[in-house]
């Protein structure tokens with residue numbers, strides 16, 4: 558019998574916010590995942606250097622996940638000085654988990670950029686990809702660049718049983734409770750001295766205040 562799939566949520570988490578939690582909770586509920594591995598990026602490729610350090614972002618994720626037994630942290634990218642390439646992380650996880658299905662969770666915005674990722678074609682042999690539609694970032698298949706569009710058409714499935722029937726290789730989309738929250742908007746609000754109460758778990762909010770993060774001075 559196939560083992561139950563493990564969800565993988567990588568992110569810069571600068572800072573982690575409620576939409577990340579919603580994404581992971583909805584993935585568990587809708588895709589039948591019993592566990593989601595959260596992987597903060599140590600040196601995220603393809604974006605400016607984060608404002609908070611890798612250790613601080615890891616600490617905020619740990620605070621956010623308190624009380625969610627189905628969520629666990631993988632700190633391997635934070636502990637490494639190498640660029641946080643997802644292909645390398647999935648190769649490591651594949652070596653640990655054998656033939657167990659792995660499901661990489663991505664917001665639709667992240668999926669649209671996938672063909673710019675390091676050795677992106679190898680990702681499909683290592684994990685399934687589950688795309689969550691994010692406010693303002695619906696999946697627009699026609700806007701995918703040529704090679705990614707081809708892979709999308711070849712691999713997409715409307716049947717979630719593919720996530721358990723094979724270890725990797727399917728692309729599915731799933732609905733999440735839409736929350737119009739982004740870390741960049743949170744950083745901008747904090748720098749402008751505006752309220753962000755409802756956008757983050759309280760312990761993360763306290764951590765940001767205690768460590769004077771994102772205040773712009």
Ligand SMILES: Nc1ncnc2c1ncn2[C@@H]1O[C@H](COP(=O)(O)OP(=O)(O)OP(=O)(O)O)[C@@H](O)[C@H]1O
Pocket residue numbers: 567568569570571576577580662663664665666667689690691692733736737738739740741742
């Ligand atoms: N509001 C949201 N709804 C759905 N998915 C989201 C949302 N916010 C982030 N994600 C997804 O979570 C993952 C990690 O995101 P990330 O840590 O970059 O947060 P972010 O809010 O997108 O940050 P930033 O605004 O700094 O780019 C990505 O796959 C991203 O698409």
Ligand SMILES: O=C(O)c1ccc[n+]([C@@H]2O[C@H](COP(=O)([O-])O)[C@@H](O)[C@H]2O)c1
Pocket residue numbers: 566567568569570596598601602603604641642643644667673674675
């Ligand atoms: O492997 C890559 O080349 C690559 C390029 C861009 C993003 N990623 C990963 O995608 C995840 C979300 O990235 P971000 O920048 O939206 O936080 C995070 O785990 C990154 O390490 C990975």
